[in-house]
Each structure stands twice: as structure tokens, then as C-alpha cells.
Amino acid sequence: MAPSNPKDATESSSLIAPGTKAPEFTLPFAPNQALSLNELRGKPVILAFYPADWSPTCGDQIGLYNEVLPEFQKFGAELLGISVDGPWSHKAFVEDRKLRFRLLSDFEPKGAVARKYGVYRAADGITERALFVIDKDGVVAWSYLSPIRVNPGAEGILDALEKLAQQEGYDQTKIAS
Amino acid sequence: MTKLKLPVNADDHVAGPADAEVTLVEYGDYECPHCGRAHGVVKRIRKHFGERLRFVFRNFPLIEAHANAEGAAETAEFAGAHGKFWEMHDLLFANQQRLGGALFMELAWKLGLSAPALSQALEDRAFETHVRADFSGGVRSGVNGTPTFFINGTRHDGAFDYPDLLHAINEAIGMTSGMER
Numbered sequence: 001m002a003p004s005n006p007k008d009a010t011e012s013s014s015l016i017a018p019g020t021k022a023p024e025f026t027l028p029f030a031p032n033q034a035l036s037l038n039e040l041r042g043k044p045v046i047l048a049f050y051p052a053d054w055s056p057t058c059g060d061q062i063g064l065y066n067e068v069l070p071e072f073q074k075f076g077a078e079l080l081g082i083s084v085d086g087p088w089s090h091k092a093f094v095e096d097r098k099l100r101f102r103l104l105s106d107f108e109p110k111g112a113v114a115r116k117y118g119v120y121r122a123a124d125g126i127t128e129r130a131l132f133v134i135d136k137d138g139v140v141a142w143s144y145l146s147p148i149r150v151n152p153g154a155e156g157i158l159d160a161l162e163k164l165a166q167q168e169g170y171d172q173t174k175i176a177s
Numbered sequence: 178m179t180k181l182k183l184p185v186n187a188d189d190h191v192a193g194p195a196d197a198e199v200t201l202v203e204y205g206d207y208e209c210p211h212c213g214r215a216h217g218v219v220k221r222i223r224k225h226f227g228e229r230l231r232f233v234f235r236n237f238p239l240i241e242a243h244a245n246a247e248g249a250a251e252t253a254e255f256a257g258a259h260g261k262f263w264e265m266h267d268l269l270f271a272n273q274q275r276l277g278g279a280l281f282m283e284l285a286w287k288l289g290l291s292a293p294a295l296s297q298a299l300e301d302r303a304f305e306t307h308v309r310a311d312f313s314g315g316v317r318s319g320v321n322g323t324p325t326f327f328i329n330g331t332r333h334d335g336a337f338d339y340p341d342l343l344h345a346i347n348e349a350i351g352m353t354s355g356m357e358r
Contacts, residue, residue, distance in 0.1 A: 098241055152321075
């Protein structure tokens with residue numbers, strides 16, 4: 001569902017599509033701590049690219065995901081935020097908003113991972129607002145490019161996770177326990 | 178267009194006739210300042226449309242951001258279980274700056290409800306399931322923040338000042354009246 005707006009799609013290089021192997025990466029999520037995508041094999045991963053830390057609105061995308069996190073976790077999924085902000089900014093942002101998931105810094109070289117996923121806005125020096133759900137084998141199951149000012153919400157992610165769970169016959173009660 | 182996935186049902190708090198021309202559903206958080214502002218707007222909207230509009234309020238407390246939002250939502254549900262939902266709903270928004278256990282008890286007394294029973298219900302999380310069900314249904318319907326309005330089942334993505342909401346509802350009425358059976 002939720003097809004990308006064609007106008008927005010033309011503004012960046014193209015978003016990698018479902019069925020594509022998710023490009024590997026290792027990025028810091030805090031000063032001196034890094035995470036590799038392949039460490040998360042075996043469970044669905046949600047990658048949420050967003051333009052910047054410190055958006056001023058309450059109930060913004062990152063804040064919403066912090067609230068919805070238990071719903072993602074019902075599917076055994078791991079949520080990761082990604083922006084070009086540095087690890088120190090992320091650390092402060094996580095502490096200030098009491099975020100319960102990790103934010104990765106696509107900071108050096110700037111936007112390198114976003115480019116691999118086709119969601120870097122070179123003119124602005126930030127990432128698009130884009131979502132990927134990656135299956136337990138590291139293959140993109142769903143991707144969505146949101147208009148940059150629009151909070152894409154969580155329903156697309158939950159629909160994708162639900163579909164994955166059905167396809168893979170996940171025993172949700174087993175995952176939850 | 179994003180659609181409301183969970184239709185208005187018996188678990189909802191509904192003000193206005195079932196056969197009203199327009200149904201306005203709000204997902205809100207008692208501690209959210211924007212919802213506080215929207216509360217006044219909705220009152221004016223309800224006054225303007227009278228029996229032509231049915232209003233439904235569902236809980237969408239942002240509990241990680243707002244320490245008293247869940248308690249307030251459960252307090253409103255407690256009052257609802259005793260037939261005083263809308264009275265409590267109005268009082269919570271009217272006292273938005275003072276949300277917390279002491280206020281919840283005070284408001285219970287004010288409405289002739291048992292404060293000890295409310296205290297016990299909050300302690301037992303007796304209404305948590307209802308509040309969580311509202312929240313989950315909202316997430317699946319594309320509620321991305323608060324307040325979020327649905328007019329006749331379609332998400333209202335514009336501003337929610339009085340003229341904006343009035344205009345959007347009038348448009349929705351115009352659309353349905355053209356399709357009368």
C-alpha cells in the first residue's frame with residue numbers, strides 16, 4: 001500500500017525496491033559504539049531514515065515510533081532510526097526524548113548509507129524521510145518514500161510486518177515470550 | 178486518503194445521534210497542548226452543527242512524552258464507566274495545566290464519583306486495556322500525532338482551527354448529500 005509520490009521520487013536517486021538485498025552497513029549509534037545490519041539477521045528490521053534530530057513538534061515521527069515501539073516488538077522487529085546527525089547529537093536527542101530505540105549516524109562519510117538505499121538529498125545534505133522493512137534474511141520486504149514534511153506514521157510498517165509474519169509463519173507468541 | 182479502520186462501535190464515547198449527517202472522530206491526549214486548543218474548537222463545531230453532527234473521542238496518549246496522559250485517559254474511562262465521560266473529558270481539558278493524581282481525585286469528587294474507587298482503578302490499571310485498544314486502532318488508521326481528526330471516516334490532514342474544521346465538515350456534508358439514497 002501507500003505508493004510513493006512520483007513527484008518526490010524523481011527528486012532523489014531511486015529508492016531500493018522490495019526483493020532487493022538490503023545494502024550492508026556499520027554505523028555508530030553512540031560515541032564509540034557501532035552496529036552492523038547483519039548482526040540483526042533472524043528478525044525483521046525497520047530502517048527509518050529521517051531528515052534531522054530535534055524536530056520541534058510534539059508527536060513527530062520519531063516520537064510516534066517511540067510510543068508505537070511495543071507494537072513493532074510484537075512482531076519481534078528491531079527499529080533503527082538513521083539520519084546524518086553525529087553520534088553526540090543522537091545521544092543527546094535519545095536522552096532528551098527518552099527514546100527506547102537506537103539512532104544511527106550516517107555522518108562520516110556523510111550520507112553514504114542513505115545513498116546506498118537511494119534516499120540521500122544531496123542538494124540539502126540530509127536524508128529523505130523513507131522507511132524500509134527488511135526481512136529476517138536481510139532482504140527488503142517493503143519500502144516507502146514519504147514527502148519530506150509529512151509524518152508517514154506507523155501503519156505502513158505494521159502492515160508490512162504483518163505480511164512478513166504471515167508469509168514466514170512466525171509464531172508470534174513464541175517471539176513475544 | 179487515509180481511512181479510519183476501526184468503525185464507531187459500542188466501546189466508543191459518542192455524543193450526538195447515531196444517524197447524524199457527519200461523524201467527527203478525534204484521537205487525542207489530555208496532556209497535549211494542541212489537543213487542549215482543539216477541545217475548544219470541537220465545542221464550537223458541535224454547537225454549530227447541533228444534531229447534525231456526532232462526535233467520538235478516542236484515546237491516543239503519548240505516554241513516553243507525557244507523564245500524566247495515561248492516568249488522565251484512564252480517569253476519563255473510569256468516569257465513562259459511571260456515565261460521566263463527557264463531564265470528566267471537559268474537566269480534564271479545562272484543568273490541563275494541573276493533570277496528576279491529586280487533580281483526578283478532586284475531579285472525581287466534583288462529579289459525585291468515588292475517589293477511592295478511581296484510585297483503585299488507576300492502581301489496578303482497570304482501564305488500560307481500553308486505552309491501549311484505542312491507541313492501537315489509531316496507529317492502524319494512520320494517527321501520527323495528536324490531535325488527529327477523521328470526518329466521516331476519512332483523515333482530516335489540514336489545520337484544525339475553527340474555520341478549517343468547519344470548512345472540511347461542510348465539504349463532507351456536501352459530498353454525502355449528493356449521494357442520498
